[in-house]
Amino acid sequence: MAHPSGKYAALESLREQAVALRRAGHSLRQIRDELKIFNNDILNQLVKGEPPPEWTKRPRAKDDLRERARELRLQGWTYNEIQAELGCSKSSVSLWVRDLPHPEPKCTPEEQRARMNAGLARLRASQDRERVATKQEASAAIGDLTDRELFITGVALYWAEGTKDKPHARRESVEFVNSDPGVISVFLAWLDLLDVTRDRLHCRVMIHETADIDAAEHYWADLVGIDRALLGKTILKKHNPATVRKNTGAAYRGCLGIKVRQGADLYRRIEGWWCGIVGAATSAG
Numbered sequence: 001m002a003h004p005s006g007k008y009a010a011l012e013s014l015r016e017q018a019v020a021l022r023r024a025g026h027s028l029r030q031i032r033d034e035l036k037i038f039n040n041d042i043l044n045q046l047v048k049g050e051p052p053p054e055w056t057k058r059p060r061a062k063d064d065l066r067e068r069a070r071e072l073r074l075q076g077w078t079y080n081e082i083q084a085e086l087g088c089s090k091s092s093v094s095l096w097v098r099d100l101p102h103p104e105p106k107c108t109p110e111e112q113r114a115r116m117n118a119g120l121a122r123l124r125a126s127q128d129r130e131r132v133a134t135k136q137e138a139s140a141a142i143g144d145l146t147d148r149e150l151f152i153t154g155v156a157l158y159w160a161e162g163t164k165d166k167p168h169a170r171r172e173s174v175e176f177v178n179s180d181p182g183v184i185s186v187f188l189a190w191l192d193l194l195d196v197t198r199d200r201l202h203c204r205v206m207i208h209e210t211a212d213i214d215a216a217e218h219y220w221a222d223l224v225g226i227d228r229a230l231l232g233k234t235i236l237k238k239h240n241p242a243t244v245r246k247n248t249g250a251a252y253r254g255c256l257g258i259k260v261r262q263g264a265d266l267y268r269r270i271e272g273w274w275c276g277i278v279g280a281a282t283s284a285g
Helices: 004-023 028-035 040-046 063-074 079-086 090-097 109-142 147-161 181-193 213-224 264-283
Strands: 174-178 201-208 235-237 255-260
Touching: 004 028, 004 040, 028 040, 063 079, 063 090, 079 090, 079 109, 147 174, 147 181, 147 264, 174 181, 174 264, 181 213, 181 255, 201 213, 213 255
Parallel strands: 201 235
Antiparallel strands: 174 255, 201 255
C-alpha cells in the first residue's frame, strides 16, 4: 500500500512542473499533453493562481466597454449609471468593476437622477434606431410581389382572418374584418387580382361608441376608395365604465368589415386554394 506522503509528493512535483510550464507561456492544453494529465479538475488545481499567458487570451467584443466601465467607476459612477451610459447589463458592470473601491458620491441625488434619465434616453434612442433599421432592412428584402405571390398571400391571409364555413353553421360567404390598415390594403389588392370590383363590396365600420366615428368612417372609405355614403351602417360597441380602454387616441379607427356580395363561389375557391397550399406544404418534404 502506497504511503500518503508519497502521493502528496507526487502531486507537489506535478504542480511544480505545471507551474513552470505555465510561467513559460504554455496553455492548459499544452500542459495537459506534456504531463499526461487528462483530468481537468486536477489540471486546474495544479496551475491555480497562475495567470494564463497573454497569447491565450482571445480579444472580446466587450473589451472596450469593460475599459470604459472601469473609467466611469473610478470617476465615481454607480452601477446603474454605468449600465444606462453603456447600454449593457448590470451584471456585466458588476463583473468588470467589482475589484475597484466603492466610490464616494460626487453628485446630488437630483443630479444622479438626471444623469440616469439622460443615459436611459440615449439607450432607448439607440434601441429605437436599431429597431427601425432592422424593419427597413427586412422590408427592402421583400421587393416586388409577383401575382402568384400576392395570390398565395391573400389566400393565407383570408384563411387566418376571414369568416369560414363550419359544419354546424353553413357560411359560404367571403367576409373579412380587421383593424390593421396594412392588412386591409393587402386584402383589397388581392381582391383586385381576383377581379372582384369595388361595387361588389359591402363595407362598414365597427368601432367603440366613444371614439371619433366620423373620422373613422372617412378614413376607411378613403382607404377602400369609395364614397363615405356607400359605407353600411356603422356598428357601435357599447362602453363599459368598468373597463380601462387602451385603444384610444387619434390612431384608433376601429375595424373595417368587408363582405363580397354573391361570394359563395369565391368562398369555395378560397377553401380549395387553401387545401392546395396545405397539401403542397405538407408534401414538400
